Amino acid sequence: MKPPPFRYAAPTSVEEVLDLLAANADAEPRVLAGGQSLVPLMNFRLAQPGFLVDLRLVEALTTLRTERDVLVIGAMVRQSAVERSPEVALAAPLLVEALGYVAHPPIRNSGTVGGSLAHADPSAELPAVALALDAELLTAGPSGTRTIPAAEFFRGPFTTALEPGEILTEVRIPRREGVGGYAFVEFARTHGNFALVGVAAVIEMEKDIVTGASITLSGVASTPVRAAAAERALAGTSADAATIEVAVDAAADELSPAGDLHGSTATRTDIARSCLRGGIQLALSRAQDRR
Amino acid sequence: MTTASRPAPPPIRTHKDGRNWVGKSIRRLEDPKFLRGRGGYIGDMTLPGMLHVAVLSSPYAHARITGINTDAALAAPGVHAVITGAQAAELTDPLPDFGPNPAAHTWRCLAVEKVRYVGEGVAVVVADSRYLAEDALALIDVEYEPLPPVVDPERALDEGAPLVHEDLGSNCAYERTFQFGEVDRDFADADVVITDRLRWRRSGGQPLETVGAIADFEVATGQLTVHTNSLSFTSYLFMVAGTLKIPANKLDIRPMPAGGSFGSKLFATKPAVIAAMCSRAVGRPVVYLEDRIDNISNCDHHGSDRVYDVQLALMRDGTMRSIKIDTVDDYGAYIQFGVGHHGNALAQVVGPYRIASVEYRVRAALTNKNQQGAYRGFGSEVNNWMLEQMVDKAARELGLDPVEIRRHNFIRDFPYFIPTGNVYDSGDYDGVLDKALKLAEYDHWRAEQVKAREEGRYIGIGLITAQERSVFSATEFWFWFDTPGAPVTSMPESVTLKVDATGGITATLYSCAFWGNSPETMVAQLVAEEFDCDPHDVSIVYQGSKNGLPATGPGGSRTTVMLAGAVEGATAKIKAKARRATGYMLEANPDDLEWVDGGYQVKGSPEARKTLAEIAVMLHLFKHSFPEDMESGLEESKVFDHPYTTMPSADRKDLGVFYPFMGHACHVPVIEVDIETGQVSFLSYAAVHDCGTLVNPRSLAGHIVGGTAQGIGTALYEEFVYDEEGQLLTSSYLDYLIPTAIEVPELKIGHHETPSPWTPHGIKGGGEGGRMMAPAAINVAVNDALAPLGVRLTELPMTPDRILAAIRAARESR
Numbered sequence A: 001m002k003p004p005p006f007r008y009a010a011p012t013s014v015e016e017v018l019d020l021l022a023a024n025a026d027a028e029p030r031v032l033a034g035g036q037s038l039v040p041l042m043n044f045r046l047a048q049p050g051f052l053v054d055l056r057l058v059e060a061l062t063t064l065r066t067e068r069d070v071l072v073i074g075a076m077v078r079q080s081a082v083e084r085s086p087e088v089a090l091a092a093p094l095l096v097e098a099l100g101y102v103a104h105p106p107i108r109n110s111g112t113v114g115g116s117l118a119h120a121d122p123s124a125e126l127p128a129v130a131l132a133l134d135a136e137l138l139t140a141g142p143s144g145t146r147t148i149p150a151a152e153f154f155r156g157p158f159t160t161a162l163e164p165g166e167i168l169t170e171v172r173i174p175r176r177e178g179v180g181g182y183a184f185v186e187f188a189r190t191h192g193n194f195a196l197v198g199v200a201a202v203i204e205m206e207k208d209i210v211t212g213a214s215i216t217l218s219g220v221a222s223t224p225v226r227a228a229a230a231e232r233a234l235a236g237t238s239a240d241a242a243t244i245e246v247a248v249d250a251a252a253d254e255l256s257p258a259g260d261l262h263g264s265t266a267t268r269t270d271i272a273r274s275c276l277r278g279g280i281q282l283a284l285s286r287a288q289d290r291r
Numbered sequence B: 001m002t003t004a005s006r007p008a009p010p011p012i013r014t015h016k017d018g019r020n021w022v023g024k025s026i027r028r029l030e031d032p033k034f035l036r037g038r039g040g041y042i043g044d045m046t047l048p049g050m051l052h053v054a055v056l057s058s059p060y061a062h063a064r065i066t067g068i069n070t071d072a073a074l075a076a077p078g079v080h081a082v083i084t085g086a087q088a089a090e091l092t093d094p095l096p097d098f099g100p101n102p103a104a105h106t107w108r109c110l111a112v113e114k115v116r117y118v119g120e121g122v123a124v125v126v127a128d129s130r131y132l133a134e135d136a137l138a139l140i141d142v143e144y145e146p147l148p149p150v151v152d153p154e155r156a157l158d159e160g161a162p163l164v165h166e167d168l169g170s171n172c173a174y175e176r177t178f179q180f181g182e183v184d185r186d187f188a189d190a191d192v193v194i195t196d197r198l199r200w201r202r203s204g205g206q207p208l209e210t211v212g213a214i215a216d217f218e219v220a221t222g223q224l225t226v227h228t229n230s231l232s233f234t235s236y237l238f239m240v241a242g243t244l245k246i247p248a249n250k251l252d253i254r255p256m257p258a259g260g261s262f263g264s265k266l267f268a269t270k271p272a273v274i275a276a277m278c279s280r281a282v283g284r285p286v287v288y289l290e291d292r293i294d295n296i297s298n299c300d301h302h303g304s305d306r307v308y309d310v311q312l313a314l315m316r317d318g319t320m321r322s323i324k325i326d327t328v329d330d331y332g333a334y335i336q337f338g339v340g341h342h343g344n345a346l347a348q349v350v351g352p353y354r355i356a357s358v359e360y361r362v363r364a365a366l367t368n369k370n371q372q373g374a375y376r377g378f379g380s381e382v383n384n385w386m387l388e389q390m391v392d393k394a395a396r397e398l399g400l401d402p403v404e405i406r407r408h409n410f411i412r413d414f415p416y417f418i419p420t421g422n423v424y425d426s427g428d429y430d431g432v433l434d435k436a437l438k439l440a441e442y443d444h445w446r447a448e449q450v451k452a453r454e455e456g457r458y459i460g461i462g463l464i465t466a467q468e469r470s471v472f473s474a475t476e477f478w479f480w481f482d483t484p485g486a487p488v489t490s491m492p493e494s495v496t497l498k499v500d501a502t503g504g505i506t507a508t509l510y511s512c513a514f515w516g517n518s519p520e521t522m523v524a525q526l527v528a529e530e531f532d533c534d535p536h537d538v539s540i541v542y543q544g545s546k547n548g549l550p551a552t553g554p555g556g557s558r559t560t561v562m563l564a565g566a567v568e569g570a571t572a573k574i575k576a577k578a579r580r581a582t583g584y585m586l587e588a589n590p591d592d593l594e595w596v597d598g599g600y601q602v603k604g605s606p607e608a609r610k611t612l613a614e615i616a617v618m619l620h621l622f623k624h625s626f627p628e629d630m631e632s633g634l635e636e637s638k639v640f641d642h643p644y645t646t647m648p649s650a651d652r653k654d655l656g657v658f659y660p661f662m663g664h665a666c667h668v669p670v671i672e673v674d675i676e677t678g679q680v681s682f683l684s685y686a687a688v689h690d691c692g693t694l695v696n697p698r699s700l701a702g703h704i705v706g707g708t709a710q711g712i713g714t715a716l717y718e719e720f721v722y723d724e725e726g727q728l729l730t731s732s733y734l735d736y737l738i739p740t741a742i743e744v745p746e747l748k749i750g751h752h753e754t755p756s757p758w759t760p761h762g763i764k765g766g767g768e769g770g771r772m773m774a775p776a777a778i779n780v781a782v783n784d785a786l787a788p789l790g791v792r793l794t795e796l797p798m799t800p801d802r803i804l805a806a807i808r809a810a811r812e813s814r
């Protein structure tokens, strides 16, 4: 369980990072963020990058600020810093709640927001949250910068819209202060382990009527997916218990998660049902409390 | 039963009351060094010039090795040697093996000609660092010719199944049907027979530090020193020397603390043999420390993996008459300890119940998996689970109360010989049960269960009562065949006590590397009890095997009882000498002296007195004050032999006494099942254990908590999953799930003390703790919760997948 040899550099600017990636393109370079996914993969020799560009000294990637209507999180902001940030608690409490399910505190002290999104594990919490919150992902690469909506960023298991030599620089999340209710609910076999299924839900209400619902799932497909059928079923209703059941069934009917040793397709679908119901109920009750 | 020929039991002891130290929850002597990170594990030790070994493991479950090219690896930077399986077979003989037919299922440190499971070692590299060693592994080119794998234990026994060992001519390494008592008569007399098919899947002990060894071969003298966190096993050391083809008196094994074992380091010889082989090849110290993948896939210590077909014969009032057990056990590719796991089961096969007769059929299947070794319970915990599922099912089918059916059948007269011939020394099963019902608030939870059911919630209460046999004797290894392999085996354990010139006491232990248990605390408390000193003032050292006295080491919950015997014996010798010396010092008759509060004094005139320090300084420095035959110093050793073990009868209808000190426990978990997700969560958990006289209630409670946590793992989470191709799907903790502190509930622990009549202070072993009971109790609890749905889980671990599949199946069959 030791990685094969690799070269290493820790530059201080995004430009240098991009130059190093370009100059070492033959060595299948990778950027190193918190290392909590990449280093295990290297120890298992499942990833064998010949060159590692460590982002830890790149200050530009460590911003955490609120602009007028967006929360901006630099790719290298540690997950625990986000979890503890009062600004994030106000602007995107869903993200804080979801981070509580990501591994354990020591791992979150190293792990970064950008690393989790770029890693694009289909079971991970943050990609589902990014999708639910309509986040935008900013990238920098040889041909300049891009802004990619979360809905277009995740392409498959451990696969994103990032091109070779391109890095994620920041995440921009629309602020939702004081509107609606949110919830992150998941089912993991043991605490801190990757979940079988996770659900992120944001529900907005006006006068007891659901005016908007954004519900996404992790763990049920090769990327996080939107539970569009559930969103439709809830919109415009008062979301009573029967409606919630309709929404849950509608969403579950569209799922066919791949089975593995921790759960068959049927088991994961059953669990998704439970998480969907739990997520919708919790988000609704918080939306109602808000008023 | 052939009772007539039974040898007499040992004499009944009287235990002193008013103990000062035995029974106190003192702080452990071991803790300060481990808590400060000064434990000195293998990973902490570096010898000058030490090289590192990595093992190339097989990616195939079953394949012929048709070629190995090591040229590129040998040429890689920092590489000192590459040794293939074929070369290793010249450098070493097969590993020590207690299996039924080692010549036909030969086990070596590296595979030769054919690999038999994913993870089996094929070659090793010795290099300057573990990094370079692993880089070179990637350069070894092995040609494999894949063979069809054998994965399912029952299919393995089918005619025409591919053979794991061609020389054996079958995948059945052992088969025998034992009959104890009048099974046919008892079945004929019974009103009902409850049958079931049960499946216990494999899991294993998960030490934080894996198995490792540092070997240092001294070319000039031919001396080999091996530091290893395996059991040093002084008494069986000559077998390792045999494997290495060196004289036993050239080998010294030095015990290192183990970062956990739970059985999984029991007589683990392979890493030591690999390190020693490599050290000899390169002439430098060499370390081989398994990494997690090595350990999970190639540790030789997977736990039991059984299929059971069971019939329990009862009367309608719940009286148990007889049991027929038919089990196939998946041993994996080798069978190093034979079917000793079933000997452990037979030691307590009828549990705490009066069951008059037993039929026990065991078949050991060989498959393409890592082999079984030891895991806390050594197969007896599986029997506990099986028996309790049967009792539970019987109660349900007969409409009897689960508490009362157990109580109705309890053994109450001791010593009690069970049908297999083993003896239960003492017990108070009613007392334990009463305590447990109270501690668990049993009636309260039954009421809660009724309420919860009305709300559509599924709460289950899992009461079980079960045995914890202790102080194993290897005599059980010899009864499997008609001709015994050996006579009665004593499994000794030794302690040396030295009183220095100031009266300070040092105890030397001989095979007891620290395993996460508390040998130092135990010995210190026992010494303090004898000498009226503070246990924290007792100094403990470990001796290597070469200068060691006979010692077997931990296993089968034997350490504390055996160490107690050795401390008692060494103390008696020291006190005899001290008494005689005091006689001279006080010019008194030694017979008129009595030991009081740390010294000898004349009976009736306490002012005529010498403390241990006063006696010791005289004996150390002023020998000529004493008669000619008294030697200087005050140091004595005791080799303590197993106090009670006997041979099997010739017809094997009585296996003799091999596990006589019988602990008992009652566990009562209360759980809730979420029937939509299959999640099981704990609402409460109470456990009452009776391990005879308690030495340290707190450290015993540690065994109960740790063992229960592992039992929760076995019941709900942990499984080494091999797919149909024999690929190990759970090769890291990403997929091999261990319960965390959050999954393990806070335990309510109760102790009950029924002293053994045959051990020092009446102590029984308790090292296997909660794992003996928790899997059985949690399974009963889940079935209790799901009974209204007509669901009964018969397979461990009860994962969400299995629970939901059972619920779906029950729905469909309605």
Ligand SMILES: Cc1cc2nc3c(=O)[nH]c(=O)nc-3n(C[C@H](O)[C@H](O)[C@H](O)COP(=O)(O)OP(=O)(O)OC[C@H]3O[C@@H](n4cnc5c(N)ncnc54)[C@H](O)[C@@H]3O)c2cc1C
Pocket: A030, A031, A032, A033, A034, A035, A036, A037, A038, A039, A040, A055, A075, A076, A101, A102, A103, A104, A107, A110, A111, A112, A113, A114, A115, A116, A118, A119, A121, A123, A124, A125, A126, A162, A166, A167, A168, A169, A192, A193, A194, A195
């Ligand atoms: C025991 C354990 C449990 C875990 N449990 C969970 C869990 O429950 N849920 C969960 O979501 N995660 C879990 N993780 C993973 C953890 O959250 C990681 O921190 C995260 O997935 C990756 O973040 P990182 O900063 O460590 O990235 P790294 O490991 O450093 O990088 C991950 C990948 O992303 C790439 N990358 C990183 N940053 C960038 C960037 N700015 N631009 C382009 N590519 C980039 C790297 O090249 C690499 O391929 C767990 C990890 C461990 C060790």
